Amino acid sequence: AQSVTQPDIHITVSEGASLELRCNYSYGATPYLFWYVQSPGQGLQLLLKYFSGDTLVQGIKGFEAEFKRSQSSFNLRKPSVHWSDAAEYFCAVWGSGNTGKLIFGQGTTLQVKP
Amino acid sequence: DAGVTQSPTHLIKTRGQQVTLRCSPKSGHDTVSWYQQALGQGPQFIFQYYEEEERQRGNFPDRFSGHQFPNYSSELNVNALLLGDSALYLCASSLGLRQGFYGYTFGSGTRLTVV
Numbered sequence: 529a530q531s532v533t534q535p536d537i538h539i540t541v542s543e544g545a546s547l548e549l550r551c552n553y554s555y556g557a558t559p560y561l562f563w564y565v566q567s568p569g570q571g572l573q574l575l576l577k578y579f580s581g582d583t584l585v586q587g588i589k590g591f592e593a594e595f596k597r598s599q600s601s602f603n604l605r606k607p608s609v610h611w612s613d614a615a616e617y618f619c620a621v622w623g624s625g626n627t628g629k630l631i632f633g634q635g636t637t638l639q640v641k642p
Numbered sequence: 643d644a645g646v647t648q649s650p651t652h653l654i655k656t657r658g659q660q661v662t663l664r665c666s667p668k669s670g671h672d673t674v675s676w677y678q679q680a681l682g683q684g685p686q687f688i689f690q691y692y693e694e695e696e697r698q699r700g701n702f703p704d705r706f707s708g709h710q711f712p713n714y715s716s717e718l719n720v721n722a723l724l725l726g727d728s729a730l731y732l733c734a735s736s737l738g739l740r741q742g743f744y745g746y747t748f749g750s751g752t753r754l755t756v757v
Contacts, residue, residue: 532684564748571646571732571748572685618684628698629675630746632684
């Protein structure tokens with residue numbers, strides 16, 4: 529069965545520091561992968577997605593992610609974090625067989641120190 | 643261009659009661675999916691509606707049911723509420739049954755508290 533693991537439940541970084549959020553997936557074929565962000569009291573906003581092709585994908589708000597098939601990973605990165613990036617981040621994979629559903633990881637809460 | 647609208651934003655119910663949550667999809671979208679997000683967890687897929695029929699269902703009991711109307715809006719009904727049903731319920735819309743990976747739009751959710 530497909531699954532997504534986000535090993536870090538909570539991460540704290542200083543403003544201006546770089547960020548990497550880890551995501552590992554379990555999937556038999558080429559996955560469709562996503563990163564979403566959720567601010568308090570808000571719904572989910574899509575940051576970026578990977579379908580195929582270039583394994584380094586660019587997203588909104590200065591985020592990027594790299595798909596590594598050999599490691600079954602899709603880590604999210606940002607070179608310089610802003611205080612407004614504090615939120616919860618979810619990695620997700622599209623269900624196999626084009627089932628029409630997203631399978632989410634548990635999420636990583638990002639705290640940004642001034 | 644309105645996004646996904648969910649109502650109410652918050653509500654409190656008592657164990658054993660029934661609740662109905664509502665969702666209006668983004669303009670132009672015809673498919674609605676519902677997710678449950680328990681505190682500290684990622685969203686979990688409940689079901690998906692397209693052409694007024696339930697097309698996909700996650701691992702949720704029959705107490706969870708839904709409906710889609712001709713204008714594509716949708717309702718989620720939960721009967722015999724349990725404390726464990728307390729969660730944020732998210733609605734997501736997309737165009738086409740299997741096109742959500744191109745463009746899922748999420749609403750802000752309904753926070754349900756069961757006491």
